[in-house]
Amino acid sequence: xxxxxxxxxxxxxxxxxxxxxxxxxxxxxxxxxxxxxxxxxxxxxxxxxxxxxxxxxxxxxxxxxxxxxxxxxxxxxxxxxxxxxxxxxxxxxxxxxxxxxxxxxxxxxxxxxxxxxxxxxxxxxxxxxxxxxxxxxxxxxxxxxxxxxxxxxxxxxxxxxxxxxxxxxxxxxxxxxxxxxxxxxxxxxxxxxxxxxxxxxxxxxxxxxxxxxxxxxxxxxxxxxxxxxxxxxxxxxxxxxxxxxxxxxxxxxxxxxxxxxxxxxxxxxxxxxxxxxxxxxxxxxxxxxxxxxxxxxxxx
Amino acid sequence: xxxxxxxxxxxxxxxxxxxxxxxxxxxxxxxxxxxxxxxxxxxxxxxxxxxxxxxxxxxxxxxxxxxxxxxxxxxxxxxxxxxxxxxxxxxxxxxxxxxxxxxxxxxxxxxxxxxxxxxxxxxxxxxxxxxxxxxxxxxxxxxxxxxxxxx
Numbered sequence: 252x253x254x255x256x257x258x259x260x261x262x263x264x265x266x267x268x269x270x271x272x273x274x275x276x277x278x279x280x281x282x283x284x285x286x287x288x289x290x291x292x293x294x295x296x297x298x299x300x301x302x303x304x305x306x307x308x309x310x311x312x313x314x315x316x317x318x319x320x321x322x323x324x325x326x327x328x329x330x331x332x333x334x335x336x337x338x339x340x341x342x343x344x345x346x347x348x349x350x351x352x353x354x355x356x357x358x359x360x361x362x363x364x365x366x367x368x369x370x371x372x373x374x375x376x377x378x379x380x381x382x383x384x385x386x387x388x389x390x391x392x393x394x395x396x397x398x399x400x401x402x403x404x405x406x407x408x409x410x411x412x413x414x415x416x417x418x419x420x421x422x423x424x425x426x427x428x429x430x431x432x433x434x435x436x437x438x439x440x441x442x443x444x445x446x447x448x449x450x451x452x453x454x455x456x457x458x459x460x461x462x463x464x465x466x467x468x469x470x471x472x473x474x475x476x477x478x479x480x481x482x483x484x485x486x487x488x489x490x491x492x493x494x495x496x497x498x499x500x501x502x503x504x505x506x507x508x509x510x511x512x513x514x515x516x517x518x519x520x521x522x523x524x525x526x527x528x529x530x531x532x533x534x535x536x537x538x539x540x541x542x543x544x545x546x547x548x549x550x551x
Numbered sequence: 552x553x554x555x556x557x558x559x560x561x562x563x564x565x566x567x568x569x570x571x572x573x574x575x576x577x578x579x580x581x582x583x584x585x586x587x588x589x590x591x592x593x594x595x596x597x598x599x600x601x602x603x604x605x606x607x608x609x610x611x612x613x614x615x616x617x618x619x620x621x622x623x624x625x626x627x628x629x630x631x632x633x634x635x636x637x638x639x640x641x642x643x644x645x646x647x648x649x650x651x652x653x654x655x656x657x658x659x660x661x662x663x664x665x666x667x668x669x670x671x672x673x674x675x676x677x678x679x680x681x682x683x684x685x686x687x688x689x690x691x692x693x694x695x696x697x698x699x700x701x702x
Contacts, residue, residue, distance in 0.1 A: 265592055274590035281583030282611040283619065299630045307633055308612045312584060313591045320595050332637040452685065469643050473684030
């Protein structure tokens with residue numbers, strides 16, 4: 252098969268093919284969907300259908316796998332949006348086809364393909380329509396991870412943002428439950444809650460989203476460390492202003508690939524302007540970077 | 552015809568949230584799903600591609616996933632049908648990796664069909680994160696339609 256490169260390129264159709272009972276059975280077991288409408292005509296009719304129907308998500312999975320095979324490696328299908336338009340009766344053959352409807356440059360120097368895929372009945376009626384977005388592979392040889400670009404994006408050493416949070420009782424309840432504990436009935440705020448007053452973890456500060464677009468497989472990631480020094484404990488009702496600065500960005504080689512570290516400091520002050528605490532958080536992302544990989548992201 | 556937002560339908564409220572669930576990208580589940588697909592398409596030429604675990608393997612039917620998480624499906628009208636699904640994957644998954652999923656009723660909307668029947672669309676959103684780091688792996692949606700049969 253020839254990989255698609257331009258709008259209008261058509262995915263080689265598959266079918267007409269009848270989805271076998273053994274396929275429905277495996278799908279039902281894998282998807283934990285044992286609804287009778289997929290194998291019992293009478294039950295399906297009682298639900299207003301003409302008879303048993305093929306699972307919609309199974310048709311989607313067929314189309315997505317067909318697209319994956321057509322695109323080949325290293326393309327990655329990142330987004331799939333399916334609409335179930337009509338029932339696909341069990342025993343009736345289906346045709347699976349589609350085409351590229353859009354090709355746009357990706358932020359990581361690769362290309363993003365928009366594809367429209369369909370599953371159709373013999374009468375031409377579309378049962379499932381899928382809009383899929385796929386990213387093509389690495390852009391080509393060059394430098395390693397975009398450390399300098401990341402430093403600029405994070406405004407290293409400067410104030411990256413200032414945020415105000417109120418310590419509320421229901422936030423503490425959520426925090427306790429997220430840690431699978433019951434809230435402290437005395438209303439005492441645990442010291443670990445300082446970690447929750449982090450604009451990055453709260454998704455209020457997001458300066459490095461382009462890292463998710465780098466054309467390298469991710470090998471891992473997470474918090475490398477969290478430290479906090481506090482002057483006094485937090486109290487319910489405290490209004491805390493958090494000023495965030497990124498202080499370090501560096502790269503290291505690890506057993507799981509190339510590791511990219513970002514370190515930030517949060518200075519927390521109360522309504523009177525007094526410093527309550529300072530936290531320091533390190534976050535790491537691991538990438539499998541080929542020896543000649545490149546990743547400078549255009550336009551940032 | 553445009554959709555109008557509803558706060559509630561059939562006792563189900565917008566914003567309703569499930570308890571967090573721990574889910575795992577198991578090879579066994581992926582094998583079953585891939586086998587179902589291969590029975591339609593035939594075996595793939597690239598075995599590695601065929602075996603890669605994706606969000607669709609962890610959450611193959613987002614509507615079923617949200618209902619299994621304990622959220623109620625609105626059924627106030629005559630027929631309930633599945634309207635669609637979507638998946639957005641941000642990070643690659645490792646085989647056997649454990650994730651935390653939380654489902655919610657993201658929206659309830661209604662409109663009239665061209666035949667004048669009432670149609671209510673409920674979208675269930677499931678977000679999946681890595682426990683410990685809280686990294687967002689991706690999300691998926693499942694759509695349930697509650698339909699009045701035109702008489």
